[in-house]
Amino acid sequence: MPPHESQLMPQGLKYFLTRFIGALITMLVGTIVVFFVMKAAPGDPALVVLGDFATPETIARFNSDQGLDQPELIQYFNWLSGIVHFDFGQSLSVSKGEDIGDLIAYRLPSTFIIGIYALTIAICLSLILGTLAATKRGTLVDTGATSLAVLGVSMPDFWLGYMLILGLSIGLGWFPSYGFVRPSASVIGALHSGFLPALAIAAPMAAVFTRTLRTSLIENLDRDHVRVALSFGHTGRFIFLHHVFRNSIIPYIVVIGLQIRYLLGGVVIIERIFGINGIGSLMVEAAFARDYYVVQACAVVFLGVVLTVNFAVDLICASLDPRRAR
């Protein structure tokens, strides 16, 4: 059903607000789900922290200190109000007593940077391969590119990570297989140490992007307006860039937005393998250490990032093509 035309609010703003509020509600419901599901987890935070010293008295004291003896709904609201102020509580075991917000703030940039790095590689690779495949459609180049693409989505990303380590690190010694140098310390170091992990994450994404771009370009290459432009005498390249590419971009961007979900998921294992101190490896460490607060916090952070990215992608697409603002 088409949105009700309001005389006071322009269409664009209404769209923006609807999506924004929708995202907020999803975020809120997400926090509820995360919190209550985590409550159902086996294991007791008191035992996790106290370990050897767990006696009924120390447990009771711990629970009252942490507010765990209050009704769960109250606990949820306390936690929620904390989150709004970026206070996620304190770590139980990953880094005892440390403010989780600090922990996340320290580790988020690494994930962010590797993510951007991976995305860049994926976009570059797919632009080249996708365009090649579409323009040289049906030839060996096309088959080659599409085969690579199918291969890309068939490899488990952590296996690819290890293969890259085997070949490029242990074998040729070109790249380190562990550790990530932060750009604040050295940009070249970051590019160097981040290459293998970024590539491992990028490969499946590049595969998906390539396929989408190829399909999209092929569709547009056949369109009428292209033939018309040709008949006007425009050069092939001009037509390609201005007509074909421009119209293919939108599904491409949509897919990129969708793949952000995958990117964040892939980051988790890759960070662990390559020893990158990011949010992904934090979540895995917390899972092993039964640090429920940190796991909750990470889940919420991931949720927030995905919602934000989705929102941004929606806005970009809406601005590029107003017809999409449904």
Place this chain on the structure above:
Amino acid sequence: MKFSALIKNRTALAGTIITCIFLLAVVFGPMISPWASGGFDFLNVLKPPSWQHPFGTDSLGRDVATRVLEGARISLMISVSGVLGAMILGITAGLFAGYKGGWFDAIVMRIVDLFFAFPAFVLALFLMVALGFGVTNVALAIMLVYLPLFARITRNTTGIVRNDAYVQAARVMGQSTPRILFREILPNISAPILVQASVAVAFGIVIESGLSFIGLGVQPPTPSLGVIMADGQEYFRRAPWVLTLTGLTVTVALLALNLLGDGLRDLADPRLKARDA
């Protein structure tokens, strides 16, 4: 989708053949293998691939190839059961939501959006922490990861076809809603769903092996593919073949499933573009 059409499409054909070979190997391999599945041989630990042991041996002297086939069986079972569960629940929800619309649709879609806001692996990881690890819980996690996907696809396609002629005819004839949904609509929208199913099983294996690989999924001694790879990772430098060849097997299996899915997609209504997960 006719069988002859399936054969004519090269990708689908390749995919089907490899998948069949793979399934045969998985089902019959451990039976015809000369190596006992639970066996151990402390004198032949970490031996490289040879005629006797095509994939070499692992840290307990077990034949890796036999273990991989067993592991593939287990991983497939986990993934398939998870995806089946997701399909049953998701398709049902999607059918009703797409057909009825209204508040039910709105709620279902909101829930779906929520699930989609979590990266798949993060959601799986979170569920493993909440549920505890083990085979059943991994299958459960996979089910919960894919449920929203099937719900959304079903709902979207149902929404497109609900006013088609045959549906209206069925309504006029007084058929009950469930009958309409399952007998009339579902068969006609099965194509994109099946495409997604093959992709889902493929990625479900990746999720399971990923979780087991980091130690939060299936636990040893159950030899799922992820467990075998986790073992292989420990001595990767010394005996890289365990991790490499196990992963290669997974890649080939996924390749087959993806090709199959692609072929199905090409054969199905080309206008019904299913979104990548």
Place this chain on the structure above:
Amino acid sequence: MTTSRNPNRRVILKAGVAGGTLAFLPLWAGAAEAACATLRAGITGYNVINTLDPGQATLIPESYVIWGLFNCLLKFDEGMNIVPDLAISYETPSPTLLRFKLRDGVKFHDGVEMTAEDVKFTLERLRSEEYASPHKSKFAPISDIRVIDPYTIEIETAEPFAPMLSYLTNTRTGSQIVPKHLLENGTPEDFATNPVGTGPFKLQSYEPGAALTLTAHTEYFEEGLPKVQTVNIPLIAEESAGVTALLGGSIDITSTAPFADIPNLAADSRVQVLKKPGTNSRFISLNNAVAPFDDVHFRRALSMAFDRQSMVDVVLFGEGAVANGVIPSSISWAAVKEQPKLTMLDPEAARAEMTKSKYGPGTEAIVLTWGSSWWKRFAEVFVLQVNQVLDVNFKVEVSDSGTVYQRMQSGDVQASIWGWLGLVDPDEYAYEIFHTDGSRNFENYSNPEVDKLLEQARSEMDQSARGDLYRKVEAIVIEDCPILPCFESNVHNLLAAKVTGFVQLPYSAFGAQLATVDNC
């Protein structure tokens, strides 16, 4: 309740991180580290450090660092003999009295001199209810501490207590000497992350989960030590990653090494592999109070149903030795020298023994395991062998260490893989595990004869007599089989080719060992 970090500390931490991450610059980027101004010593296999307050530390990586920052009255040398540390000498005028003569001129990191007052304060702090140290019970036998003069101190125990000397050594017993003048009014919150001791290094910065930086304590009491100015300690959670970092030149030393890689690394010219039997003991804990482990014949049958040497070969890739009892061979004066017959594989004898028990083929049991791959393999290897020899049906169940520990304490377990690492006095092993009141006796084992011998050993001050008592205990225990001792693992350090001066200790006193390194 949120501890807020002040901005200054954040700046320091960031500087420390920058310094620490510089260690990871690849060589080709043209940033080779200056010769041995900065030693890069990685702690591998762990990355959680919660506190550097010796009285509160319980985790292994915490001890690694604490050893570089603090000293004790005494310490162990490579042969596990007690030698002086902060105390120049000691004497035992009577079995209940220890008198120590301390060095003079020992300075804490803040320049204040260490005296007997600090020693008394340290011990009383460990014994206090308020401070609630995990090591409190070890120092409970102390009845009085007297400062005779600034460099002489007397410690009196209520009864003769032989282990006390071991507890006062620089190990993981928490008795590192802390500064009274900083802590006498209660421990400030930041002492755990900004500790002050007398050790060869000072803590410059700590980035949680990532790295630490230490600088030399210029007024350290040992002449010429430490030989390096700065030490970067990255915390590397994966052992194999530590190996790669070393081979790639990003670090100079690792604190451990993966068992699987030792043969390859030994042949690699880029790295030196140091190995030594470690002070640890790995065994299979059986709950003697529940079926099927409540029958001594069944337990004995199990003991003869698997081969421990092949366990060492397969689980540890050969990097270890068969255990003859629960006291590690590195505590040579108290360990059992020969492998008891009951711990050798003998399938026929095992089956014969099993017929004497009330359990037969097909008996089921669950063996709990947890932790890293080789622990899980440990359980698998045991179960596979035992199932084959005795035709029983044991299964492995994977859990996590916290859960298993709780279950062992509450008795909700049949069998589990367990072990102890880094305990240095035979009393800590034998008494705690075998005595009816032992704090580590999770097997519900009780033998009055053993109890008597253990109590006797506790008050026997003559070391060789004491050692004989422990061997007697182990001989009896082997017949009772409450646990199945399996093996002890080696300790390893990897050094880059040009590193010299690093001396290995069986209990891996990592931080302290860095002080003598002179070339990197």
